[in-house]
Amino acid sequence: MSKNISNLSGRIGLKDNLFKQISENTLSDTPKDINEIAKEHNLGVSTLHGAESFYEFLRPSHREKKAFVCNGSACMCAGTQDKLKDTLKEKLGDDKVGEMFCLGHCYENNAFHYDGENYAGKDIEKIDQILNGEDIIQDKFFLKVLQLLVF
Amino acid sequence: MDDKLSSPNQFKEQLNKFLKTDKQEIIKSLLDSNLTGRGGAGFPTGMKWDFCSKAKGDKKYVICNADEGDSGAFSDRYLLEDQPLKVIFGMILCGMVIGSDEGVLYIRGEYPKSIEAINGSINELKKLNLLGDNILGTDFSFDLGICIGQGAYICGEETALIASIEGRRAEVDVRPPFPVTEGLYKKPTVVNNVETLAAATGILINGPEKFAAIGNKKSAGTKLVCLDSFFNNPGVYEIDMGTPMKKIFNEIGGGYKEPVKAFQVGGPLGGVVPLSEIDNLNLDFQEFTAKGFMLGHASIVSIPKDFPMSEYIHHLFEFSAEESCGKCFPGRLGSYRGKEMFDQVKNKTAKIPLKLLNELLVTMQKGCLCALCGAIPTPIMNILKYFGDEMKNDMVKDN
Numbered sequence: 001m002s003k004n005i006s007n008l009s010g011r012i013g014l015k016d017n018l019f020k021q022i023s024e025n026t027l028s029d030t031p032k033d034i035n036e037i038a039k040e041h042n043l044g045v046s047t048l049h050g051a052e053s054f055y056e057f058l059r060p061s062h063r064e065k066k067a068f069v070c071n072g073s074a075c076m077c078a079g080t081q082d083k084l085k086d087t088l089k090e091k092l093g094d095d096k097v098g099e100m101f102c103l104g105h106c107y108e109n110n111a112f113h114y115d116g117e118n119y120a121g122k123d124i125e126k127i128d129q130i131l132n133g134e135d136i137i138q139d140k141f142f143l144k145v146l147q148l149l150v151f
Numbered sequence: 152m153d154d155k156l157s158s159p160n161q162f163k164e165q166l167n168k169f170l171k172t173d174k175q176e177i178i179k180s181l182l183d184s185n186l187t188g189r190g191g192a193g194f195p196t197g198m199k200w201d202f203c204s205k206a207k208g209d210k211k212y213v214i215c216n217a218d219e220g221d222s223g224a225f226s227d228r229y230l231l232e233d234q235p236l237k238v239i240f241g242m243i244l245c246g247m248v249i250g251s252d253e254g255v256l257y258i259r260g261e262y263p264k265s266i267e268a269i270n271g272s273i274n275e276l277k278k279l280n281l282l283g284d285n286i287l288g289t290d291f292s293f294d295l296g297i298c299i300g301q302g303a304y305i306c307g308e309e310t311a312l313i314a315s316i317e318g319r320r321a322e323v324d325v326r327p328p329f330p331v332t333e334g335l336y337k338k339p340t341v342v343n344n345v346e347t348l349a350a351a352t353g354i355l356i357n358g359p360e361k362f363a364a365i366g367n368k369k370s371a372g373t374k375l376v377c378l379d380s381f382f383n384n385p386g387v388y389e390i391d392m393g394t395p396m397k398k399i400f401n402e403i404g405g406g407y408k409e410p411v412k413a414f415q416v417g418g419p420l421g422g423v424v425p426l427s428e429i430d431n432l433n434l435d436f437q438e439f440t441a442k443g444f445m446l447g448h449a450s451i452v453s454i455p456k457d458f459p460m461s462e463y464i465h466h467l468f469e470f471s472a473e474e475s476c477g478k479c480f481p482g483r484l485g486s487y488r489g490k491e492m493f494d495q496v497k498n499k500t501a502k503i504p505l506k507l508l509n510e511l512l513v514t515m516q517k518g519c520l521c522a523l524c525g526a527i528p529t530p531i532m533n534i535l536k537y538f539g540d541e542m543k544n545d546m547v548k549d550n
Contacts, residue, residue: 003337009317010336014212014253015296018318023301043318050320054476056302057260072222073415073452074379076466101304101470103261104225106377106452107385116263 005047012041022051026058065098070111070120072102078109084124088112091127108139155356156237159279165240165356166281170289174204174248181351184359185371190216190307190344191417191447191522193436196351199341203249203331206339213245213254214316214335214342217269218300218307220259221418223450226375227345229387231258231265234349235272239295241348243282244355245341246293254293257312259300269297304474308521309342311476322478323521346375346448366392370435374449378404381411381453396432410456413537417447419470420526423454423463423533443536445529460538461503461545464531465493471527482524485515489531496545503546509535 009018018041025031034052038045056062067088075081088097105111105120112119114130119138126136156162169177181197188194203211215238219227230238242254258266273295276282284292303321305311310324313335334340343351350372354362362372370392376399378385383405390399400406413425422444424432432438439446454463468489477483489511495501512528519525535542 005319006317006337009319010338012318014255014316014335015294017298017316019298019316022318023299047319051315051318054303054320058301062302073419073463073466074223077452077454077458078380100261100302101474102220102222102224104219104228106223106225106379106450109380113261118261118263 005043008041008043018043018048019051022048023055023058026052027063062098064095066092066096066114068098068100068113070101070103070105070109070113071099072106072111074102074106075109075111080109084110084112087124087127091131156240156352157234159236159275159281162236162240162276163279163281163287166243167287169244169247169355170287170291177244177248177355178204180355180359184354184362185368186347186350186354186362187369187371187436188344189346189350189374189448191221191445196343196347199331199343200245200248202329203339203341206249206332208339210253210336210338211246211249211251212335212338212340213242213249213251214309214312214330214340215242215254215256215345215348216307216309216312216342217256217258217262217265217345218304218312219262219345219448220304220307221421221448221450223379223415223452224377224418224448226377226387226448226450228262228265229375230345230349231256231262232268235269237349237352238345239269239272239276239282241343241350241352242295243286243293244351245343245348247291249339249341251341252292252294254295255298255316256295257298257300257306257316259306260302261300266297266299273297303476304470305476305521305523308523311521312342313340320476322476323523325520344448366435369437374434374446376434377450379451379453381407381409381455383408390434392434394434396429396434399434400429407453411453412456412458413454413534415452415454415530416449417445418450419467419530420522421445421447421450421530423530423537425533425537428537443529443533445526459541460534461493461496461542464534465490465497467527467530468493471524475524476521479518479520479524481515481518482520485511485519486524486527489515489527503542505535505546505548 103111108121186196311321315321330340471486
């Protein structure tokens with residue numbers, strides 16, 4: 001069964017691939033019914049619905065929220081996230097703060113995602129600026145090379 | 152990571168050189184270097200490119216797996232944001248070798264800056280005719296795009312990643328057939344991790360001998376290791392394979408800011424190594440596996456002394472229950488039942504039935520379709536072995 005779907009999807013191609021079409025449609029302000037996309041590509045609507053319902057970011061419960069705190073193991077062990085979550089809930093509302101698994105800021109913790117951007121470390125101290133839509137300067141992390149030269 | 156490929160001019164110079172290089176020479180270079188996949192699965196990269204180049208197909212694809220979802224890992228993120236040209240170069244060379252004219256980077260949605268950086272690099276390279284049709288006036292064309300992940304950890308598994316791009320539900324597929332013969336849209340495909348592609352670039356530019364000279368045949372070259380905030384010097388480090396872990400933690404990492412009792416190495420599916428075992432380990436894939444742990448992508452998550460291990464196990468089961476693709480029942484049901492067991496401990500409504508828990512872990516290890524639910528027993532078994540005492544009051548042994 002999935003060989004057939006893979007081949008049909010192959011006709012759509014990689015550039016404007018089916019996954020991109022489904023996710024962009026769901027995330028748009030005026031999404032069309034996925035029945036239409038299914039019909040366009042000769043696919044069953046259950047295939048598209050099965051794919052769309054799989055992803056955290058495409059679910060209504062996720063999209064209703066505004067900020068997401070990292071609930072990865074490193075931030076959890078560092079113990080920074082409860083306080084972070086409380087601060088964000090205070091500013092945005094109890095039901096407006098969700099979770100995302102690991103934003104890749106394990107070296108500084110206090111990581112959260114807001115409005116398409118990741119923040120971490122001391123960024124939470126500038127939360128009012130962030131909520132106002134201002135750009136803030138963020139710390140960059142470093143890499144140290146151990147041996148003189150390999151590549 | 153030297154500076155031989157951080158500007159478009161250097162990119163153009165190197166690409167010019169490699170467009171005239173024999174494909175077999177490139178494959179031999181990778182084979183000689185002993186480079187194995189850096190994402191965690193560890194398959195020899197030269198072999199993968201070789202198999203795919205020999206596979207029959209009118210259309211082939213190169214996929215960069217940039218779905219780095221492991222907690223504690225930010226080395227791929229570093230490469231995508233700070234050294235994107237090295238990753239892209241690796242993809243173009245792969246395309247050249249296997250006979251592909253199209254590639255894609257599957258970048259997780261949780262990394263917006265990585266997406267922006269790669270998009271910027273792709274656009275810049277296209278303007279300079281270093282990507283797209285007839286690169287540098289040759290017959291070779293290679294188009295590159297980005298696919299943005301929508302919050303599913305399992306898309307880091309190559310068959311689920313392929314299913315995701317195809318618009319199918321991102322469930323794991325049985326292998327064989329492997330992607331090198333039947334991958335994206337059932338066409339021959341190479342799926343490589345970000346760090347693997349950057350390492351391949353370095354090897355091809357600097358020569359395979361330097362890489363192969365470090366470590367040993369099965370764990371060769373260097374590895375990016377991520378140290379978390381518990382270390383005095385957190386960050387990404389490029390370290391020789393074979394380096395003693397205690398040197399990495401004490402000298403490079405600068406020791407710990409507060410007392411730590413264990414480390415989870417290699418992400419949520421990686422082993423939990425107690426502090427006492429660190430002295431007996433070197434940065435080596437096989438050594439870690441032999442002792443019942445897993446080096447994987449080499450991320451280090453420190454578990455502080457006062458963090459309850461039962462809570463950590465709960466976190467692991469909760470993670471696998473949430474992220475399970477749902478296809479195989481040991482994964483779908485097992486992770487959820489495991490989470491329930493530890494929910495009860497958390498809420499103090501029941502104790503851990505140790506015998507049942509062990510049976511569940513073995514079932515998941517043997518019966519799961521992939522490493523997500525199949526390997527989550529590894530760290531849990533490590534914790535039961537090394538920290539069983541800590542949890543003995545929460546356990547019932549005979550049931």
